[in-house]
Amino acid sequence: MRARATALVLLTGAAAGFLAGLFGVGGGLVIVPALMAALGMDQRRAAATSLAAIVLTAAVGSVSYGLRGQVHTLAAASLVAGSLVGAQIGTRLLRRLPAAALPWIFIAFAGFVIVSQQLHAPVREAALVLDAPRGAALVGVGLLAGILSGLVGVGGGAVIVPGLELVVGVGDLMARGTSLLVMIPTAIAGTRSNARHGVVDLRAGLLVGAGAAVAAPAGTAIAALVSPATGSLLFSLFLLAVVANTLRRERVRRRKPRL
Numbered sequence: 001m002r003a004r005a006t007a008l009v010l011l012t013g014a015a016a017g018f019l020a021g022l023f024g025v026g027g028g029l030v031i032v033p034a035l036m037a038a039l040g041m042d043q044r045r046a047a048a049t050s051l052a053a054i055v056l057t058a059a060v061g062s063v064s065y066g067l068r069g070q071v072h073t074l075a076a077a078s079l080v081a082g083s084l085v086g087a088q089i090g091t092r093l094l095r096r097l098p099a100a101a102l103p104w105i106f107i108a109f110a111g112f113v114i115v116s117q118q119l120h121a122p123v124r125e126a127a128l129v130l131d132a133p134r135g136a137a138l139v140g141v142g143l144l145a146g147i148l149s150g151l152v153g154v155g156g157g158a159v160i161v162p163g164l165e166l167v168v169g170v171g172d173l174m175a176r177g178t179s180l181l182v183m184i185p186t187a188i189a190g191t192r193s194n195a196r197h198g199v200v201d202l203r204a205g206l207l208v209g210a211g212a213a214v215a216a217p218a219g220t221a222i223a224a225l226v227s228p229a230t231g232s233l234l235f236s237l238f239l240l241a242v243v244a245n246t247l248r249r250e251r252v253r254r255r256k257p258r259l
Contacts, residue, residue, distance in 0.1 A: 005039055009038055009207045010210065010211040012030060013208035013212040013213075013214075013215075014211040014214060014215040015030050015211075016030045016031050016053065016215075017057055017211060018216065020180065021061050021217060021221070022219035022222055022223045022234075023158075023161070023176065023219075023235050024061070024065075025157035025179070026054035026057055026180075026187065028152065029239065032046045033245060033246065033249070041201070043102040045199055047094060047151070048190075048191070049201045049204050049208070051150065051190045051191050051205075052195075052202055054149075055184060056213050057209055057213070057216060058180045058184045060212065060217070061180040062177060062180035062184065065176060065181075065220055070174050072178045073181070075170070079139070079142035079164075079182040080186070082141065082143035082144075082146060083156060083185070084185060086147040086149070086150070086156075086186075087146040087150045087186045087190040088150065089146070089150065091150035092150075094199070107243050109158070110239045114240065119162075122165060122171075122172045124172060124173065124228050125171045128168055128169070128174070137167045138167060138168065141164075144156075144163075145160045145163070146190075149183070156182070156183060156186060157176070157180065158239075160178070160179040161176055162175075164178060173224065
């Protein structure tokens with residue numbers, strides 16, 4: 001990599017880490033388009049590389065939340081049970097679906113998250129009641145998150161966070177911290193599968209992860225300062241900006257003459 005590209009990748013990691021801490025997501029919504037722009041990756045390779053970076057991003061973010069007592073390990077275990085299976089399904093789909101379909105899956109995923117954010121009023125503190133039906137529902141949430149993590153290159157937090165809030169009614173900070181913990185085994189499983197098939201750039205992934213590790217604690221600190229409603233609004237605005245940028249890139253791609 002040239003120095004400029006390396007610097008851009010590190011800055012991408014810092015932005016992703018900050019967002020991981022702030023919203024409880026892996027940062028793939030930033031990493032994927034940034035890798036495509038900075039390194040010229042296609043969406044398939046960028047998604048696989050993003051998933052590798054999320055291993056470090058989620059690890060640092062979950063530790064930051066864990067030190068504040070905002071991680072629920074029992075709920076995380078239920079989510080992991082589904083997400084590990086889902087990650088394998090997602091990485092298989094990533095290799096088999098046409099590249100032209102991936103941006104639209106990405107857009108549909110972001111749209112789903114925006115809508116889900118409007119289905120409930122987020123709260124800061126809420127007791128967790130985890131019984132058998134809710135545990136089974138969390139396995140289903142984890143399965144969906146795992147599929148999307150392998151397919152789209154995100155950590156799945158944008159599914160897990162609203163899932164935790166809607167299914168078991170936990171507070172927003174607990175949902176974010178638990179979401180980041182779940183991402184670690186999910187991202188590792190997906191990255192191992194991608195590495196076996198040669199579709200991941202581990203060097204770029206490590207660079208992004210290094211930048212994220214530095215910035216994630218700052219995002220966690222700010223998350224505790226803003227209200228749940230403000231945090232939800234900021235996340236929705238961020239996703240709208242990502243969708244607009246993805247649509248712009250797709251329009252440019254279609255206008256390019258085919259060889």
